[in-house]
Amino acid sequence: MSIVVICPGRKVDYWIDALKETDPEVEVLTHEQVRENGSVIYALAWDQPPGIFSRYPNLRCVSSLGAGADHLVRDPDIPDQADIVRIIDPRLSDDLFEFSLAVVMNRLRSLTRYKVKQLEKKWEKKLYNRIEDLSIGIMGTGVIGGHVAEKLCSLGFSVNGWSRSGDRPGSYCKYAGKEEMEAFLENTDILICILPLTDSTKGILNKENLMKLPEKSYLVNLGRGGHLVDNDLIELLDSGHLSGASLDVFHFEPLPEDHPFWEHPGIDITPHVASITDPSKVAPQIIENYHRVKKGIRPKNTVSKEKGY
Secondary structure, eight states: OEEEEEOTTSOOHHHHHHHHHHOTTSEEEETTTOSOGGGEEEEEESSOOTTGGGGOTTOOEEEESSSOOHHHHTOTTSOTTOEEEOOOOHHHHHHHHHHHHHHHHHHHHTHHHHHHHHHTTOOOOOOOOOGGGOEEEEEOOSHHHHHHHHHHHHTTOEEEEEESSOOSOOSSEEEEHHHHHHHHHHTOSEEEEOOOOOTTTTTOBSHHHHTTSOTTEEEEEOSOGGGBOHHHHHHHHHHTSEEEEEEOOOSSSSOOTTOGGGGOTTEEEOOSOSOOOOHHHHHHHHHHHHHHHHTTOOOSSBOOTTTOO
């Protein structure tokens, strides 16, 4: 019984090495190396090609190679008997917090603006905001988003959190469901999206919702590119309703060279680096789940195929 790693276009040697170091007796293969498809019971996947899971009739579990699992939930070729799981890495939560903090502080102190002025050789001072001046809204307060909200609270930020259910405890101000989204947005100066991508959250960062933010608010998208309606963002930036945006995720990655985001002065782009999974840190939980599946025990950190997270 073996594990297959499916991640086209990316080097997966470090994943295979980390898994084998954790348990040398487990056979770990790339999908090109598999010779007996029936021996594969566990798959690790990211950006998998269509139809690939149908090759493995005895597949019992498919794991994402990161915190997100939307690419798996919407794949129709995963067998009904196979559970979908995601990786839970406390370090990823800290990474998202640190990245969020960096973006927020950059915004408060206008550091990107000063870099532009440097290149223009212009000495122009600008009044700055302080931590207590602005309210941060975290859209998506699950394990990771809730952690980010709590850490920002501990630094003195005024933080609001919004989620679909609102049942996660926290010290920040909580909003839940469609009926409270408008109040959440109206009280948010910097909106940070850390939602999972599901049918109900696709396109949630649209003109209708973003117009509910106070004028000159700032958008940060760390969730998925599918949350954002690209043309709506450009329209709201050009009209002045939004003062700027920091985007780490996109509909297509790498972002196409002809995409208007590249040259828009109000948008800061990073290449999906807010958090990067370290294979050596998460290999033990993958191997544990493999052995659970092998024994007929349900794996940990399963994803609801109905909810999408």
